[in-house]
Amino acid sequence: MSTQDRAYGALLGLAIGDALGMPTQYQPRSLIAERYGILDWFQPGPDDNFISRGMAAGRVTDDTDQAVILGEMLVEGGGRIDPERFAKALLAWEARMIAAGSLDLLGPSTRLALKLAAEGTSTELTGRSGSTNGAAMRVAPVGIAFPTAPLGRLVDAVFQTGHVTHNTTVAVAGASAVAAAVSAGIEGASLSEALSLAVEAARLGAQRGFYFAGGDVAARTEWALGLVRGCSEDAALDLIYRLVGTGVATNEAVPAAIAICSVAPEDPWRVCCLAASLGGDCDTVAAIAGAIMGACHGAARFPADAAAALLAANPELRLEALAASLVALRAGAAG
Template identity: 35%
Template sequence: MEGGPEMIKRVKGALIGVAYGDAFGMPAEMWPPEKIREKFGKIEKFLPGHPENSISAGLKRGEVTDDTINTILVIEMLAENQGRVDAKLFIQKLKKWIKESSKSQAVVGPSTAKAIELLEKGVPMEETGKMGVTNGAAMKILPIGLKAGITDGGIEEERLIKEVVKLCMPTHYTSPAISAAVAIAAGGAIAVHGERNIGNIYEYMKKMAEKGRHYGNSTGEPSITARMEMGKYFADNFSVAEALKNIYNYIGTGISSTESIPAAAALFYLAKGNPLLCAEYAANIGGDTDTIGAMACGISGAYSSDGSFGQDIISMLESVNEISFDALTDLLMQ
């Protein structure tokens, strides 16, 4: 196992962060901020899914969604394939979860659902993801970034990108989805590797997003990098409240890769890597609150490490979702 005790704590922090942000944002998923204020006031703690929310209704306080579940499936796939991506193995695991989970139908995204449908019809994996532009690739990609960051040497950027592209192929083989996924993976990689300057992490994510956009099917979508620049401008030049409003209105927080990934990056930057604050921003901003929370808090957790979360929070997330962050950390670092 590479990496010392501090790196292990950062990996664990990242995995807790994914689940924390996911569960924190779950109740308000896909609601606009006005409706969130009307129904919740302000989300400042874990809440159960709202009965009027067609996606979160029936989910328990602290329960995660497909963002965390897919992240765990990626960890299992990496562990079973010597730390490398095997897209076929991942799809097998995803199909099994979809078949066995009662909540999968409510939370599986449109790009993934369409790709699975095409795969079932016998369409080759090289073709099934060519129209997938949603955030379903980036939401689960953090383990690949963490794996790249826990090396004792430098981050192998080309290998990181190639591993992201391989995982994106069956469901999200498009330029915006790959660019977005590379940005999130890169944020996790450099944060877990030990970079302490938030601005440097953000610039690295931008640089890697630009590299990632040269892969996959071009779909004429806006630039992830340009929207990340816009998000940083809002964070640097406005109050928190105004910055959040501007991110929602001008970048967007919907399921598109070109919206939710630049939004998540901006929230990580705005919260200065504090995963608890970041989750609050994500839960109340509106749109795809759980996925934005999972991505932004995952990177924040890698930056701030597992000590950012109280043991009561960790225990509750583990109990409600029947997971072990220690076990997942060991699996990823083996």
């Protein structure tokens, strides 16, 4: 596999997981199991889902859209983003979604931070209460653009690109874990090596940002991996849903996503399907898991018909070109 294939795989996996989880997000696992069993293809947003009803099968949500916005701004800024421009870009994205009649809008941490930014609060302070998974869900481009070594520089890049909305110890830890796993995959690491580095990066990331009282991302990730080790798929899904949690909190979503990767470690598509079947904030969990699996296994490991269906449903996405630009940025960062 080439670096480009792994980089494209990270973005493609993110989008595939996101689109698979679009119809099931914020629904209980029992309902998902009754309606779909384990998802095995893209489904439209059902009428009883207050967020995704009316969305066509295969459409992505804010997870992919925000990752693309961040990735494009990262390329434009040569590895850095202007936090004020980023805030305005996110607000403009939500305005477009509202105009289109979408109910899949900004998450609570991001919305509060952007409200503060619009009111004139310094972007060094706007994200001081942001503890949800918004930074982790969109951080894959940072993992593509920056190598794992030195790990501190990667964590610095995670912080710089995310602090405007998520400037807390728990959010930086979670986003650092995801970026490190993606970056390790880009470098050819095995999945187990990538997940181990994710835990290390989470410990380092927890030293950044404003203190937030909550479970430690690194410790909860290690615990979640041990919890599902040796389990069947059904048992693993049950344990992740009931004990690890699949809510919007970073210290639920990131450990859940990393744990689900270990359930089908050689099958990126299956991991995305399993994650999208979890319930809760499962589009985000599936997006994170898909990015990690795609980086470790490459775009070619996803079914070609699934990739084609995704791109047909989202013709505005230019993921392969964005991946190439981020790989070029990585080459410069490594130099």
